[in-house]
Amino acid sequence: MRGNVIVGQSGGPTAVINASVAGVYAAAKRAGVNKVYGMVYGIQGFLEDKVLDLDEYLADEAGMELLKRTPSAFLGSCRYKLPDVWSNEEQFEKVFEVMEKYDISCMFYIGGNDSMDTVKMLSDYAKQKGKNQCFIGIPKTIDNDLPITDHCPGYGSAAKYIATSLKEIIRDNAVYGDYRTAILLVEIMGRHAGWLTAAAALAKDDSCEGVDAIYLPERDFNLDEFLRKVKELAERKKSIVIAVSEGVRLGNGRFVCELDGAGSEKTDVFGHKQLSGCGAFLAGLIQEKTGYKARAVEFSTLQRAASHIASLTDIEEAFRAGEAAVEAALEEKTGMMVTLLRGEGDSYRCLTGLYDIHAIANQERKVPTEWITEDGCGVTKEYEVYARPLIQGELFPIYENGIPKHLVRKV
């Protein structure tokens, strides 16, 4: 490959988004690329010429090992969408100008649906203008909602965090046994797709009875049916743990987290519209309508940031996705996203592929209807067969001062 390459990170971080940077770096260096640059704060920083040389951090193995264990986006991220090319061609030209300045022949962009749109626009623009730089997307999202790819790097680690924490919480909740009814709502991320909430099913094994119900946003949520389910559960057991997606909605399309007690729009004590807390709302509803005490826990930021319990499978696949992007560039591909493919057969194997970015950008994949149980309160065995391999293995943190050590950017 002629010239240098650059890698950027975009959108919400995952526990393993940095492993893909490591994979890009390793493969590019192996291929003899001179400089592997990182864009600081994604395409938004790149437009302002914020670029660093990854040799400064990753030239030694210790840096690579730390990077794989570092949460959040090492390079910084952005939520910046490029404007319409017809109305603002200067921004596009600016991207190519900075690429030329650093003699960059290929840009690797790690992100979700929106970020793949950036890859699409830039590769389309290059083709149209006869520019020969290439643009390759690398998938990442805890939400697991990208189409085409079997799963997304980042999902396995979030799922491992959710399953592990739920297993601990289920145990905690049952500590008073028959002496106390304890109903706990656990609110899990995923506004439109229920992949993360489905991971609650993975808490169940020989040493854990699992959660008592799982509510995904793929199904309409019915408050009466929910209360019936809670009452039915409370008649036969004392410790009840229910996983619920932040994105559950009523049949009329309204988010449950938007509701107040009278079914109107919920505001906080200052009158601001609130779009969080469906777990807290449902706990209040249970108390109001059944008299049982209920409380709520939200995993919140923790589910995307907990590198200390990342899945080794996920780290390795994120790394491999970075490598595969470089291999695609070596073959002069552009406008493609790396995909993860599941090998045939009973034992789990993961391969990589490439797919036209136009089929991926701005698309969203949900949990298949047939993986949701008929009563709408759980997921089927097929989901577990799909997801269990993704949470296997651990890469233990490097501890210093009693806490995990991370790699830090100097700029």
Next chain:
Amino acid sequence: MRGNVIVGQSGGPTAVINASVAGVYAAAKRAGVNKVYGMVYGIQGFLEDKVLDLDEYLADEAGMELLKRTPSAFLGSCRYKLPDVWSNEEQFEKVFEVMEKYDISCMFYIGGNDSMDTVKMLSDYAKQKGKNQCFIGIPKTIDNDLPITDHCPGYGSAAKYIATSLKEIIRDNAVYGDYRTAILLVEIMGRHAGWLTAAAALAKDDSCEGVDAIYLPERDFNLDEFLRKVKELAERKKSIVIAVSEGVRLGNGRFVCELDGAGSEKTDVFGHKQLSGCGAFLAGLIQEKTGYKARAVEFSTLQRAASHIASLTDIEEAFRAGEAAVEAALEEKTGMMVTLLRGEGDSYRCLTGLYDIHAIANQERKVPTEWITEDGCGVTKEYEVYARPLIQGELFPIYENGIPKHLVRKV
């Protein structure tokens, strides 16, 4: 020691409360005790003759190793207070009746302030009635609020969880750099004592700049000063993370989490009085009074249940506290609690002692005033010197199916 012994767990669990059960078992077996019983659901279950034989679980090393890694109270817990002895002597007699049935000469009770009151009442009753059974307390509480002992088993692991998770969250919060102001309130347990919230200071090290402010319940909380601090921070940095105890109160004694926007008592959307969510309240306040967007995260149950990231130092000390209780019983002590003593000198060493339970039961120890910085927004270096040794070391979980394996009670 003649006869058998029993161990029970009481109050809210910690990540290492089971290590003390393991310590009791190991030391008692070493001393030649025939049966080491466990009371199922603490003194409440014991009064109903709920007893198990720990040989069934711990006779092999594998069981011991799993128990040390199992969260929540393995034996089950209770929040049961014995009644006044004058009004209800039957309950006291019942305890001794069950002890005699199983030929139990000593009861070890693992718990916090309230549980030590149970130890006190039972040992006082035995002395008064000329009974020769002995009663020894073993400290446990994530809150670290027991007097006399240097620290409490359970605190180190909760502190390690808080420091690790905060370090990950701080990194996540800064991901958009100068492009976005992000104010995050992290609400930490501890209604009366600020030990857990102080652990936020431990997130700071060479690879983390730490939190921007820490508010403990030991100091009156002033809403105007808080807002001034937030504004001052927001003028010089974009990513702000503030740790706040759930127990912060105004000068008039009112909990911040009780307030609504008009300074009245807060209720949820159904009108129930709410006693949680001071982080969410303060985030709303910031938005209302400064215009900056702010959000809140609560560690909630996770901080006492996260065995997967327990401190090895804490596990070993909890185990050692269990052993020390047995040693005290061998010397026919009663009405005592095991304490942890810090060895002299620069390098951390932890010894055990014994102390009269009367000086401990129902007492509460707070963070010393001199360890809180003058501006009330942080803790001093002395706190870190005190707490950093307690979070050192790890005991990695035994993974199965991608999640930590736990020991399960059959009854």
